[in-house]
Amino acid sequence: MKRITTEYFAVFREQAGIMEERVDSHAGTVGELFVECAGRHGFADPRERCKVAVNDELVSWETPVHDGDRVLFFPPVAGG
């Protein structure tokens, strides 16, 4: 079991009702962790349109997640 900190932004923060939380998970990748968190908080956006960062670096969904990681989940972006 890993203890991970997750952070939520924009619509994810509003849907989760929190900015961040501690999560105990068996997820192997950040993608698997996202599916767990999205299911729990009711995120509707498909993973392919979202982004993820680990410890302040944008990474792919296949990136392994480790104990103590800080994982940032970004809903679809809309700059400009």
Next chain:
Amino acid sequence: MHCRIDHEPLDTHALRHAMIDRRAGGFVVFEGWVRDYNEGREVVALHYEVHDRLAVKEGERVLTEALARYDILDAVCHHRSGDLALTDIAVWVGVTSRHRAAAFDACRYIIDEIKARLPIWKKEFYRDGDSGWVNCVGCAQGHAHAHHAHAPREGQSRG
């Protein structure tokens, strides 16, 4: 070359002045403005949420790519964060080059990549009091569909 996230209105005169370069034969600027409608709904204000550190990092990656791909001299990007009113500048991209074609092409590349890649989110506030995050499932687009039935009636009452 730099990318910045600004929490105050942009000073376009200062931004332009900082790019003056004797080697440059052309300067192309793109300004993204806050307009009064989106997806068929009347917009009255915007709020941008930005993850500043990662936005700057990814923005400078985009600028570095542009400098490598196009024959340009310099490229700069500024994006606003926070509350914006109609006609405010949301994003400013400036590119200098010896010859104009490369500056046009690079400017287009930079703004397209910035919109697609930077961790920036836009919340629209509508005339009818509703609001929604752009590009999110069940946000602005979902609300837009739900409100289509009301639009003609609201239009008539205003007329």
